[in-house]
Amino acid sequence: MALETSPESPTPVRTVLQLVGGWISKLGRIWVEGQITELNRRAGTVYFTLRDPVANVSVRVVCPRAVCDAGGPAVVDGARVVVHAKPDFYINRGSFALSAFEIRPVGVGELLARLERLKQLLAAEGVFSAERKRPLPFLPGTVGLICGRDSAAERDVLENARRRWPAVRFKVENTAVQGTYAAGEVIDALGRLDADKDVEVIIIARGGGSLEDLLAFSDEALVRAVAAARTPVVSAIGHEQDTPLLDYVADVRASTPTDAAKKTVPDVREQLTLVRQLRDRGRRCLSGRVEREVQWLAGVRSRPALADPVREVERQEEGVTTLRDRARRCLASALDRAADDLSHTRGRLVALSPAATLQRGYAVVQRPDESVVAAAADVSKGDELLIRFHDDRITVRAEDGGTV
Numbered sequence: 001m002a003l004e005t006s007p008e009s010p011t012p013v014r015t016v017l018q019l020v021g022g023w024i025s026k027l028g029r030i031w032v033e034g035q036i037t038e039l040n041r042r043a044g045t046v047y048f049t050l051r052d053p054v055a056n057v058s059v060r061v062v063c064p065r066a067v068c069d070a071g072g073p074a075v076v077d078g079a080r081v082v083v084h085a086k087p088d089f090y091i092n093r094g095s096f097a098l099s100a101f102e103i104r105p106v107g108v109g110e111l112l113a114r115l116e117r118l119k120q121l122l123a124a125e126g127v128f129s130a131e132r133k134r135p136l137p138f139l140p141g142t143v144g145l146i147c148g149r150d151s152a153a154e155r156d157v158l159e160n161a162r163r164r165w166p167a168v169r170f171k172v173e174n175t176a177v178q179g180t181y182a183a184g185e186v187i188d189a190l191g192r193l194d195a196d197k198d199v200e201v202i203i204i205a206r207g208g209g210s211l212e213d214l215l216a217f218s219d220e221a222l223v224r225a226v227a228a229a230r231t232p233v234v235s236a237i238g239h240e241q242d243t244p245l246l247d248y249v250a251d252v253r254a255s256t257p258t259d260a261a262k263k264t265v266p267d268v269r270e271q272l273t274l275v276r277q278l279r280d281r282g283r284r285c286l287s288g289r290v291e292r293e294v295q296w297l298a299g300v301r302s303r304p305a306l307a308d309p310v311r312e313v314e315r316q317e318e319g320v321t322t323l324r325d326r327a328r329r330c331l332a333s334a335l336d337r338a339a340d341d342l343s344h345t346r347g348r349l350v351a352l353s354p355a356a357t358l359q360r361g362y363a364v365v366q367r368p369d370e371s372v373v374a375a376a377a378d379v380s381k382g383d384e385l386l387i388r389f390h391d392d393r394i395t396v397r398a399e400d401g402g403t404v
Contacts, residue, residue: 063100182216236260
C-alpha cells in the first residue's frame with residue numbers, strides 16, 4: 001500500500017525504513033546461488049559477497065562462523081555455492097544483507113548438470129548453429145587476442161603465429177581468465193576488439209585448468225556476446241578434453257592456444273611451397289601447350305603444299321595441261337566425226353540433187369511461175385515455157401501438134 005505524504009506531512013525516516021524492512025521480511029527464507037568473493041572472517045562472524053554467476057550484481061551475506069565451517073573447506077573465495085538465507089534489512093544503517101543459515105558448495109556433478117541444461121537451452125535457440133559460423137580470413141592483417149597477463153597461452157599464440165607468418169600483427173587484451181570478474185572482463189575486451197575495424201579475427205585463449213577454473217568461459221552472457229560479435233572468434237580454452245560452452249559458439253574451436261595460432265595464421269613456408277608448386281605446374285602446362293602447338297605447326301609446315309609450294313603449282317599445272325590435251329583430243333575427234341558425217345551427207349545430197357540429173361543431159365520444163373510441167377498434155381498452144389538446163393535456161397512458146 002502506497003504511503004500518503006506531502007511537504008506539509010512528511011513521513012519520518014524510521015517509518016520508511018520500518019516499512020521497507022517489513023516488506024523484505026515477507027520474503028521468508030530462500031535458497032540463493034552465487035559465487036563467493038571478498039570472504040572475511042571476524043571472530044565468530046563471517047562476511048562475504050555473493051556474486052551473481054551471470055549478471056554484474058551482488059549481495060552482502062552475513063553468517064555465523066559455525067555455519068561457514070559446516071560448509072567445508074570448499075567455502076573459499078571464488079567458490080560456487082548455494083546459500084539458505086533470510087533477507088534482512090538493517091533499519092539503523094538502512095542496508096540490506098542476507099543472513100545465512102546453511103552454505104552448500106556446488107559440486108562438479110551439479111555444475112555439469114547446470115552447464116548441460118544451459119547448453120541445451122542455447123542450442124535450442126540456435127546460438128550454436130553451424131549456419132551462423134563465419135569462415136576465418138585467409139591472412140588476417142591484425143589478430144585480436146584475449147588472454148591472461150603474461151600467460152603461457154599468450155606466449156604460445158604470439159610465438160607460434162609469428163613463427164608461421166612474421167608480418168602478422170596482434171592487438172592483445174589482458175583480462176582475468178578465472179574467478180568472479182573473468183567473464184565480465186572478457187566480454188568488455190571482446191566488445192573493444194569487435195569494434196576495432198582493423199581486427200579481422202579474435203582469439204580467446206587460456207591454458208588448462210579444472211572445471212571451476214574454466215567456468216567463466218561457459219558464462220551465458222559471454223556466450224551470447226560471442227554469438228553477437230561481427231568478427232570471427234576462435235576459442236582456444238584449456239586442452240583437447242576441455243569443452244566450455246565458448247567452444248560451441250565460437251566460429252572455430254582450437255584444441256590449444258598453439259592450435260589456435262596454426263588455424264588463424266597460415267605458414268609462410270607452406271604457402272611459399274604451394275606457390276612454387278603452382279608455379280611449376282603452370283610452367284609445365286604452358287610448356288606442354290607451347291610444345292603441342294610447335295609440333296602442330298611443324299606438321300602443318302611439313303605438308304607438301306607448304307613444304308614445296310612450287311611443286312604443288314607444277315602438279316596443278318600438269319593436271320591442267322592433261323585436261324587441256326584431253327579436251328583438244330576430244331574436240332578434234334568430234335570435229336573429225338562431224339566432218340565425215342558432213343561429207344557423207346553432202347555426197348548423198350549431190351547424188352540426189354536435180355542438178356546432178358540435169359548434168360547428165362536432162363532438162364526441166366517449167367512455167368513462168370516455175371512450176372514443173374509433168375506431161376505434154378498439160379501444155380496448151382501458145383503457152384510460154386521455161387526450159388532449164390544444167391547451167392542455163394531458155395524460153396520457148398508451144399505450137400500446135402505438140403511441136404516447139
